[in-house]
Amino acid sequence: MDNEYIIEVKDLKKSYDKVEAVKGVNFSVSKGELFGLIGPDGAGKTSIFRILTTLLYPSSGEATIFGYNVVADYKKIRNNIGYMPQRFSLYQDLSVIENLEFFAQVFGTTVEQNYDLIKDIYSQIEPFKNRLAGKLSGGMKQKLALSCALIHSPDVLILDEPTTGVDAVSRKEFWEMLIRLKQKGITILVSTPYMDEANLCDRVGLIQDGKIMTINTPHHITAQFGRKLWEVKSDNIYRLITDLKQIDFVDTVYPFGEFLHITSKTNEIDDNKLKALLQPNHTSIKLNQINANIEDCFMELMNK
Amino acid sequence: MKRFLGFVKKEFNHIFRDYRTMLILFGMPIAQILIFGYVVSNEIKDIRIAIYDKSKDNVTQEITNKLLASDFFILDRNIINDSQIEEAFKSGNIREVIIFEPHFAEKLEREGKAGIQILADASDANTANIVSNYTSAIVKTYMRNELMKGSFPYEIETKIQILYNKEMKGVYMFVPGTMALILMLVSAMMTSISIAREKEMGTMEVLLVSPLRPLHIVLGKVIPYIGLAFVNALVIIALSYFVFGMPIHGSLTFLLIETLLFILMALSLGILISTASNNQMVAMFISMFALMLPTMLLSGFIFPIENMPKVLQWLSAIMPAKYFIIIVKNIMIKGSGIAVVWKETLYLIGLTILFLAISVKKFKVRLE
Incomplete structure (x- = not known):
């Protein structure tokens, strides 16, 4: 009995008509772990989450939560998980407090009973508790949705892209809350398309096109990036992309904010040689060697 | 619960x-x-009509009175020549024109037969139908009650009794x-x-x-x-x-x-x-x-x-x-x-x- 795993997914596949959205996925989440499924839109994250929350049948393979099978024992699972779908799924014509009370009642509890658990989150939206949920800002909606998903004190939280479409400050606050919840012993499975959020997870699975490319701690994943990496910048960043791609020893070029991340075929770059090559078209060129982040790893794994 | x-x-x-x-x-x-x-509603009420009485005798007068005494019709105008018929319909609110032929009472007396022409505006077919039926029903009732009293040896009388909805509402x-x-x-x-x-x-x-x-x-x-x-x-x-x-x-x-x-x-x-x-x-x-x-x-x-x-x-x-x-x-x-x-x-x-x-x-x- 490997009881320490709360969520176990084995060779899970899911097809819609002719499209195979999930192509054999394996992962497991331990008790009290914050596990992130990181990948772009259409990678299959929502399908996996909906299978885990017993909303969809798997086409093949098996998934269990607390050892209960998501197909056969779906009723037992539904009592003990908190689920936050990707779309805002609360009643927009009910107020904040009405939504919360409704979900508390549905799960046979009261807001007061579990107030401690949601206090940190709910206190931030409590001043607006009589406002209709549809009139809240994006960040506040997510906080309310999280409060509603938590109101029955579930052992597992499954959050499907909770920070998509939310401003940077709210995103940061949201992740701080998740980390506090994890400290209270709640197992959390979260998906996100934002690579920078990966570092906040205990472990992450990088998923692309229905397949998990790697699962590890964020630290190990970046450490596995087996080559040197540089960031480059100049006055004309758009021109720089095309120019860099034409240099024979440059391997990959990806834009990251105001910099371009590049690798070399020889794993070495001569600072002066590169600058000399770019000189005719560019001024104030900057070149630094850096450590890879999750997104670099994702790009590299994608191209393998 | x-x-x-x-x-x-x-x-x-x-x-x-x-x-x-x-x-x-x-x-x-x-x-x-x-x-x-x-x-x-299929009921008709206060339908505006015009009367073109070419005879103007006591019988036509009585029939006219009977018609107007019912709730169904209101006399909008009297017409005195043929050209006014068209005009009356075109004025819009008249649904029916009733024409009594000349020497109505005389003819009825001598030949036992006189003519009433009913012109109905059938641009609303349903109403036209109902209106003309009502008119002829009133005329027939008058004829039976007033003119033929005892003059017919045999008479088949249909008595219609409407059940459950007497007023046909x-x-x-x-x-x-x-x-x-x-x-x-x-x-x-x-x-x-x-x-x-x-x-x-x-x-x-x-x-x-x-x-x-x-x-x-x-x-x-x-x-x-x-x-x-x-x-x-x-x-x-x-x-x-x-x-x-x-x-x-x-x-x-x-x-x-x-x-x-x-x-x-x-x-x-x-x-x-x-x-x-x-x-x-x-x-x-x-x-x-x-x-x-x-x-x-x-x-x-x-x-x-x-x-x-x-x-x-x-x-x-x-x-x-x-x-x-x-x-x-x-x-x-x-x-x-x-x-x-x-x-x-x-x-x-x-x-x-x-x-x-x-x-x-x-x-x-x-x-x-």
Whole structure:
């Protein structure tokens, strides 16, 4: 009995008509772990989450939560998980407090009973508790949705892209809350398309096109990036992309904010040689060697 | 149980907070019953006519008086030459011109025969028909009563006695029909839309991943509408009783029980529709085309079933509204009890059970 795993997914596949959205996925989440499924839109994250929350049948393979099978024992699972779908799924014509009370009642509890658990989150939206949920800002909606998903004190939280479409400050606050919840012993499975959020997870699975490319701690994943990496910048960043791609020893070029991340075929770059090559078209060129982040790893794994 | 009550409370919040829903729920029944009561009617009253009396003797005068003494006609003008006939019709408000031929009384006396020409404006064919029938009926009555007294050795007299609706009031027809229509609309359409809305807004996803059972969700959706539809039925009955003078000869309790049965039938139909539709638009269109139109057109509410082509008659035979209308008419107008309408009642019960069974079977506990 490997009881320490709360969520176990084995060779899970899911097809819609002719499209195979999930192509054999394996992962497991331990008790009290914050596990992130990181990948772009259409990678299959929502399908996996909906299978885990017993909303969809798997086409093949098996998934269990607390050892209960998501197909056969779906009723037992539904009592003990908190689920936050990707779309805002609360009643927009009910107020904040009405939504919360409704979900508390549905799960046979009261807001007061579990107030401690949601206090940190709910206190931030409590001043607006009589406002209709549809009139809240994006960040506040997510906080309310999280409060509603938590109101029955579930052992597992499954959050499907909770920070998509939310401003940077709210995103940061949201992740701080998740980390506090994890400290209270709640197992959390979260998906996100934002690579920078990966570092906040205990472990992450990088998923692309229905397949998990790697699962590890964020630290190990970046450490596995087996080559040197540089960031480059100049006055004309758009021109720089095309120019860099034409240099024979440059391997990959990806834009990251105001910099371009590049690798070399020889794993070495001569600072002066590169600058000399770019000189005719560019001024104030900057070149630094850096450590890879999750997104670099994702790009590299994608191209393998 | 507390879970369930929470759900019902939420439903009431949805309903009372959406003014459009409220308008449909409470504005429409009243508006419809008033519209059908005052506007849609086959009765004629105060029809404006013109009289072209070329004879001007005592007989034509008497006939004219008889015509105008009825409630049906108002004399708009007298005409004195042929060219004015066209003119009268074109002026718009005259529906009928009655022409007495010259020397009317004389001819009647000498030849036993005189002519009245009735010109009717058939741009509204229905009214023209009724108006000309009324006119000739009045003339015939006059003839029989005043002119032929005892002059005919034999006479076949048809005595028409209208039963149950002596004044042939349209209200007897439209009250049961409107009731069927509104209850169908409120119950079936509103429930199907409200369940479909949960699917559309994504809230169904959260409800499913909760300890709520499908039965709870469905019942929670339905109960508020049972109450509201019942209130609606009461409003319609009260309006028709107090405003339009529709009698309730049978037992009011029995009428309300049958109404409740029809509401339940419509609700289970609404649930069935919602299992087949994933968003509010689909639910609404199915309700509109599959329920509203047939209820209006095929139930005998507006058009008599006997005049329909055979195929439509068969279709009409499965319309639940048809049976409800029969039941309501029997109770309200004839004062019948269960002994008369048990077949129709049984049909509605059977239909309710059938719809519920299919709905429960089709209700998805997952998203697929």
